Amino acid sequence: MNAIELIGSPVCVGLDPVAEKLPSALASKPMATALEAFGVGVIKAIAGIVPCVKIQSACYERYGSDGMRALAATLAAARECNLVTILDGKRGDIGISAEHYAAAMFNEYGADWATVNGYLGMDGVTPFLARGGAFALVRTSNPGSDALQALRTAAGSTIAETVADLVAATGHAHLGKCGFSALGAVVGATKSNEAASLRARMPEQIFLVPGFGAQGGTVADILPCFHEDGRGALITASRSVIFAPASDPTQWTSAIARAAESFAREVREGVQTMQSTTTTAKSSRPAQRS
Amino acid sequence: MNAIELIGSPVCVGLDPVAEKLPSALASKPMATALEAFGVGVIKAIAGIVPCVKIQSACYERYGSDGMRALAATLAAARECNLVTILDGKRGDIGISAEHYAAAMFNEYGADWATVNGYLGMDGVTPFLARGGAFALVRTSNPGSDALQALRTAAGSTIAETVADLVAATGHAHLGKCGFSALGAVVGATKSNEAASLRARMPEQIFLVPGFGAQGGTVADILPCFHEDGRGALITASRSVIFAPASDPTQWTSAIARAAESFAREVREGVQTMQSTTTTAKSSRPAQRS
Numbered sequence: 001m002n003a004i005e006l007i008g009s010p011v012c013v014g015l016d017p018v019a020e021k022l023p024s025a026l027a028s029k030p031m032a033t034a035l036e037a038f039g040v041g042v043i044k045a046i047a048g049i050v051p052c053v054k055i056q057s058a059c060y061e062r063y064g065s066d067g068m069r070a071l072a073a074t075l076a077a078a079r080e081c082n083l084v085t086i087l088d089g090k091r092g093d094i095g096i097s098a099e100h101y102a103a104a105m106f107n108e109y110g111a112d113w114a115t116v117n118g119y120l121g122m123d124g125v126t127p128f129l130a131r132g133g134a135f136a137l138v139r140t141s142n143p144g145s146d147a148l149q150a151l152r153t154a155a156g157s158t159i160a161e162t163v164a165d166l167v168a169a170t171g172h173a174h175l176g177k178c179g180f181s182a183l184g185a186v187v188g189a190t191k192s193n194e195a196a197s198l199r200a201r202m203p204e205q206i207f208l209v210p211g212f213g214a215q216g217g218t219v220a221d222i223l224p225c226f227h228e229d230g231r232g233a234l235i236t237a238s239r240s241v242i243f244a245p246a247s248d249p250t251q252w253t254s255a256i257a258r259a260a261e262s263f264a265r266e267v268r269e270g271v272q273t274m275q276s277t278t279t280t281a282k283s284s285r286p287a288q289r290s
Numbered sequence: 291m292n293a294i295e296l297i298g299s300p301v302c303v304g305l306d307p308v309a310e311k312l313p314s315a316l317a318s319k320p321m322a323t324a325l326e327a328f329g330v331g332v333i334k335a336i337a338g339i340v341p342c343v344k345i346q347s348a349c350y351e352r353y354g355s356d357g358m359r360a361l362a363a364t365l366a367a368a369r370e371c372n373l374v375t376i377l378d379g380k381r382g383d384i385g386i387s388a389e390h391y392a393a394a395m396f397n398e399y400g401a402d403w404a405t406v407n408g409y410l411g412m413d414g415v416t417p418f419l420a421r422g423g424a425f426a427l428v429r430t431s432n433p434g435s436d437a438l439q440a441l442r443t444a445a446g447s448t449i450a451e452t453v454a455d456l457v458a459a460t461g462h463a464h465l466g467k468c469g470f471s472a473l474g475a476v477v478g479a480t481k482s483n484e485a486a487s488l489r490a491r492m493p494e495q496i497f498l499v500p501g502f503g504a505q506g507g508t509v510a511d512i513l514p515c516f517h518e519d520g521r522g523a524l525i526t527a528s529r530s531v532i533f534a535p536a537s538d539p540t541q542w543t544s545a546i547a548r549a550a551e552s553f554a555r556e557v558r559e560g561v562q563t564m565q566s567t568t569t570t571a572k573s574s575r576p577a578q579r580s
Contacts, residue, residue, distance in 0.1 A: 018386070058383060058390035064398045065358040072354060092407055093348060093380050094432040096308070100348035108354045117382055119409040119427060121434025137409060142384040144411025147456055148449075154442040159449060166437055 009264035010231070010271065012052040012086065014210065014238030015042055015074070017059050021243050023252040032066035035059070039074035042242050045253040046260045047081035054208070054236055055111075057089035075109050085111045086208065090137060092117030098127040106132035115186060115208070118163060122170040125183065129174045133182040136167050138198060141188025141211040160194065164201040171205055180206050180232065187225060189217025189235065195224035199232070207233040213240030213263065219270035228278045230271045237263045299554035300521070300561065302342035302376065304500060304528030305332055305364070307349050311533050313542040322356035325349070329364035332532050335543040336550045337371035344498070344526055345401075347379035365399050375401045376498065380427060382407030388417040396422035405476060405498070408453055412460040415473065419464045423472045426457050428488060431478025431501040450484065454491040461495055470496050470522065477515055479507025479525070485514035489522075497523040503530030503553065509560035518568045520561045527553045 026034040060071035091101040105114040113133040128134040139160040149160040171183030181204045189211035207225045211217040225233035244259035246252045316324040350361035381391040395404040403423040418424040429450040439450040461473030471494045479501035497515040501507040515523035534549035536542045
């Protein structure tokens with residue numbers, strides 16, 4: 001993701017629009033029209049500040065084919081603004097159906113990356129990698145995730161770690177020039193105590209890290225998701241940016257831009273502090289990605 | 291599912307249309323038009339023969355908003371023909387996003403049931419149960435599934451069995467008058483050696499059993515998915531029915547109807563044979579569902 005290095009902040013804004021939180025100026029429009037206007041407004045506000053937008057497919061799907069047209073228009077606007085796009089649909093199915101989903105997300109909607117669910121196995125994930133990049137769910141931050149993802153297998157690792165090993169092995173055949181794989185991993189920001197273990201198991205995966213801000217993740221939580229050189233993770237904030245309060249409701253895009261700037265700065269400075277600490281501690285050898 | 295008892299065969303036809311296999315009579319139409327015409331043709335052909343149709347969402351999603359209109363029209367046709375509808379989208383996300391998906395599948399598209407993926411935990415599944423019925427992926431039949439689903443936890447059960455226990459516990463709060471839960475389970479037909487264990491762990495779940503026919507599942511494979519009284523499972527065949535060869539290509543719906551009849555009879559007779567064997571073996575006490 002060269003865009004991350006161009007912008008300088010490894011962050012992503014999550015676009016999860018819901019009817020009851022849209023700016024009042026859009027409230028009178030038909031929902032699909034409002035979704036598109038809101039999405040385009042968010043994208044124009046954050047372009048140049050963050051390198052990447054993650055769009056929650058569910059928010060559009062619930063409005064049927066009109067919603068899907070709004071999704072397509074939003075993705076097109078993001079491409080025009082040179083944002084890297086992640087379509088967050090968490091799809092997972094076997095062979096031919098996974099190919100259909102990949103065709104939908106990458107070809108029909110034109111996303112750069114998609115989120116996928118690997119419970120069915122890696123043969124449900126690899127069809128995505130023939131058409132684009134995919135972030136596989138490894139460890140999520142919702143309360144119910146522990147009952148499965150944190151369980152230990154007979155071999156001693158957690159189920160999330162087991163999935164991490166599958167993702168690392170599958171992704172190794174899909175390395176890009178940057179040294180990272182086209183198969184990344186979703187690792188929730190509130191699971192920082194597990195992030196170091198997952199980072200070690202998946203050195204070639206970019207971590208997509210949702211849960212920053214409104215969902216409770218802090219800078220300290222997300223640092224273990226990075227390599228020592230400050231690369232390898234993309235931190236996502238959604239509600240704290242796209243629903244940033246505006247004192248003048250007509251100026252909602254300005255409020256979003258300010259929240260995006262603040263979010264990008266907070267993460268960038270956190271990563272820079274981590275790097276300088278690491279460099280001081282190891283002054284005689286530069287930090288290297290494993 | 292009263293429809294199953296009305297029709298008398300616990301079967302479901304899977305509608306997974308792909309461009310290259312559509313009847314030649316539809317080949318010249320725009321893809322979304324062809325999808326709708328094919329789906330409506332299949333539904334009219336199987337109505338009255340099978341109680342249920344499972345529609346693969348991915349096949350429609352790859353054609354964007356036009357594809358979603360074809361999906362909506364196909365679901366509407368199935369309702370008109372009194373078929374129970376399962377929208378096979380295998381969605382799974384956290385709280386609010388799961389609610390969006392449930393609103394899409396049950397309210398926007400009008401499906402009766404949806405397939406869901408519980409890797410994120412049961413808090414990603416329960417939002418579906420507020421609006422309709424859901425089949426959670428427990429054990430799938432694809433080759434790559436073993437690497438995760440067949441692994442043993444430290445407690446000694448497989449991951450699939452662990453998910454089965456979560457599904458059983460979550461589903462118990464959603465029992466219908468029939469004694470079955472609104473939360474069912476997907477159990478692949480080619481995993482019959484594991485079906486008995488899963489049946490015992492999930493007595494209140496209806497099993498949705500894909501993989502019969504073209505994917506290799508036989509009558510012997512699917513019988514352990516049923517209770518002794520012949521209830522509790524819904525066997526699905528897709529390609530072997532919807533792409534049944536027609537000697538006269540214009541008569542493709544007749545070929546589908548014949549294939550559906552043959553499939554429904556094969557499963558019905560298999561279940562009846564199992565029941566009569568069970569009844570003979572236990573003549574003094576009638577088979578009861580646990």
